[in-house]
Amino acid sequence: MSSIIDNIRTELKKQADESVKNSGMRFFKEDINLYGVKTAIVRKIGKDFYKEVKGIDKVEIFSMCEDLWRSGFQEEAVIACNWSYNIRREYEPDDLRVFERWVEEYVTNWAACDTLCNHTIGAFVQMYPEFLSDLKRWTGSGIRWVRRASAVSLIVPARKGIFLKEIFEIADLLLGDEDDLVQKGYGWMLKVASRAHREEVFDYVMKNKDVMPRTAFRYAIEKMPQEMRKMAMKR
Numbered sequence: 049m050s051s052i053i054d055n056i057r058t059e060l061k062k063q064a065d066e067s068v069k070n071s072g073m074r075f076f077k078e079d080i081n082l083y084g085v086k087t088a089i090v091r092k093i094g095k096d097f098y099k100e101v102k103g104i105d106k107v108e109i110f111s112m113c114e115d116l117w118r119s120g121f122q123e124e125a126v127i128a129c130n131w132s133y134n135i136r137r138e139y140e141p142d143d144l145r146v147f148e149r150w151v152e153e154y155v156t157n158w159a160a161c162d163t164l165c166n167h168t169i170g171a172f173v174q175m176y177p178e179f180l181s182d183l184k185r186w187t188g189s190g191i192r193w194v195r196r197a198s199a200v201s202l203i204v205p206a207r208k209g210i211f212l213k214e215i216f217e218i219a220d221l222l223l224g225d226e227d228d229l230v231q232k233g234y235g236w237m238l239k240v241a242s243r244a245h246r247e248e249v250f251d252y253v254m255k256n257k258d259v260m261p262r263t264a265f266r267y268a269i270e271k272m273p274q275e276m277r278k279m280a281m282k283r
Contacts, residue, residue, distance in 0.1 A: 053112060055097065056093060056127065059093050059097075060083045060090070060121075060123050061083060063085045065085070068085065069082045072084065078156060080156070080157050081119075083123050091126070093127065097127075098130075098131055098134060106135055109131055110132065113150075116128035117150055117154040125154070125164075129160075129168060132147075133171060136168070136172070139175055139176075141179070144169075144172060147164070147168060148182070148194075151164065151197045152191055152193075156193070158196070158229055161200065165196075165200045166200060166201070169197065170201050170202065174204075174210075180211065183198045184217060184218060187222050188221070192230055195222065195227065196229055196232075196233035197233075200237065202215055202218065202237050203237060203240050206237055206241040207240050207243065207244075208244075209241075209243075209244030215241050218237070219237065222264075223259060223260060223264075224259065225261075231267075232263055234264055235267025236267050238253070239271055242269075249272075250269075250272060253269055253280055
């Protein structure tokens with residue numbers, strides 16, 4: 049299977065564009081490794097090569113995902129995330145340990161964090177909601193991406209209107225976090241939750257607005273009606 053990974057890397061290098069790379073760099077404060085391939089092309093490459101591995105053992109696919117993650121290239125991380133999500137129907141409880149390790153060891157920017165968490169980990173906790181307690185545990189991590197992951201893993205469930213109690217509990221645990229990317233993460237989670245639970249999220253924001261960092265606060269109220277936003281912004 050290593051030949052498939054080699055072929056993926058060959059194709060990514062062939063599709064690399066220096067102008068795309070330079071443009072992509074501007075989205076990140078952190079150092080990031082990019083080939084310089086447009087996202088749509090990366091997804092197509094991943095989809096095309098997945099046809100060669102579809103149906104093989106989940107452990108082997110996870111191993112190939114790990115190989116892709118290990119490279120440190122953003123485009124390979126996207127493919128790894130897509131492949132791990134493709135086999136979501138095969139997830140088992142112990143798989144969360146694998147996903148947590150990927151966040152701890154390989155995630156180095158917000159895009160990789162969100163791509164993995166929105167889909168792979170989000171799908172996992174919907175299948176196994178008993179592991180929501182692990183997301184709460186992640187809020188105490190010394191790694192900023194693990195803390196962000198605790199919130200952004202609930203973006204898709206929030207969109208569906210579920211896990212509101214846990215969303216508020218995670219927001220409580222992250223409320224005073226000083227990292228702006230963690231603040232944006234839980235603010236985004238609250239913003240998405242407000243689509244299905246506007247009044248509840250508004251009440252939460254109003255209750256906590258004196259201690260909630262402005263970054264998280266602004267994200268949380270962004271999609272609320274103008275009158276609600278005005279009320280929230282009042283001192």
